Amino acid sequence: MSVDPRVDPAVSCVFVCHDDAGRVLLARRGAGARDEPGTWDTGAGALEHGESFADAVRREVREEYTAAALDVQTIGVRNILRSGSHWVAVVNAVRVDPAAVAIGEPHKFDELGWFALDALPSPLHSQLPATIELFRAAAR
Structure with a gap:
């Protein structure tokens, strides 16, 4: 009897935190990510x-950034196939209060920053450009 090597897809709730004034919150992934x-990413x-x-988004925003999700809007779904994993990413735009944001998981992130969409830091996580594209399209 052979074993099926297929791995079932998992669901990820991706969120782009924003301040409703044109800036997005990004975290630099630390050594424990x-x-x-070393790359910048959303949560x-x-x-x-x-x-x-x-x-799920509200829970994760609180865990990762210590802030309350003031508004959650689903903006798209992506199918992500990477190095033996398969994720269905439900992408959300989340308004947060910038004053309430802090690193909630220092074992995963070593820096937070607010950035304009035309001035993102580098290097970016490989999945971030597609996520930001969904965010831009939702803002139009």
Whole structure:
């Protein structure tokens, strides 16, 4: 009997935190990040059993950035196939209060910053450009 090597897709709730004034919040991934340390990225987290997308985003924003999600809007869905993993990413725009933001998971992130869309830092996480494109399209 052979073993099926297929791995079932997982659901990730990706969020682009913004200040409603043209800036987005990005975190630089630290040495303890799952992948691509040293790159700048938005936040994300796996959907837990029985959780709504919006509830997952609210939980993850609080965990990663210590802030309340003031407004959550789903802006798109992406299919991400990378190095043996398959994620369905539900992408959200999330308004937060910049004064409430801090690093909530210092083992994953070593710096936070607010950036205009035309002045993003580098290097960017490999998945960030497609996420930012969805954010730009939703803002139009």
